[in-house]
Amino acid sequence: MFFGLTIEKLLLIGVLAALIIGPERLPRYAEGLAHLLGRLxxxxxxxxxxVRDEMGSDFDDVDWRKLDPRQYDPRRIIREALLDDPPIPAVKPVSANPAAAVAPVAPVAAVRAQAQPAREPGTPPPFDSEAT
Structure with a gap:
């Protein structure tokens, strides 16, 4: 329900209000609450x-469910951003043999491993800020 209120909680609030306010003032408070809800x-x-008048016909074209902030998962957004590696251009060797002209493209991890400098044995690996 609304704000986590169930029927039992609303009934309990009503009984407590009736006991605290009293039977003489309760109708006046109930009328004021009904008037406030009507104005709201x-x-x-x-x-x-x-809003409909200012937006015109665009108001009916908007899919309001797409604008719901609860649908955005920051973990998914970051995961997709990290997985979007730019493609590595394939290098074509100059050769007279057409079969040898096609060079295999190395995976991104292999290219990154080759780009890292060699470290001495026994030293910890450097901190990788992209891995976190």
Whole structure:
């Protein structure tokens, strides 16, 4: 339900309100709450109408579910950004033999491993900020 309120919790709040406020003032408070909810509903209806008028026909074309911030998973966004490695251009050797003209493309991990300088045995590997 709304704000985690269940029927049991709402019933308990109503009973406590009836005991605290008292039977003499309870109808007046209930009427005030109903009036406040009616004004709030009218305000929201007017705001929706104003937005629809200002946006024009674009208001109906918007898929509001795509704009829901709960759908964004930062882990997925970062994972996709890290996996989007730029393609490594293939180097074509100059050869008269057409069969030898096709060179295999090395995987990205192999190219990165070749680019790292050799380290002395017994020293820890350098900190990799991209791995975190």
């Amino acid at each position: 509903r009218e305000f929201l209806r007017g705001a929706k109408t104003r």
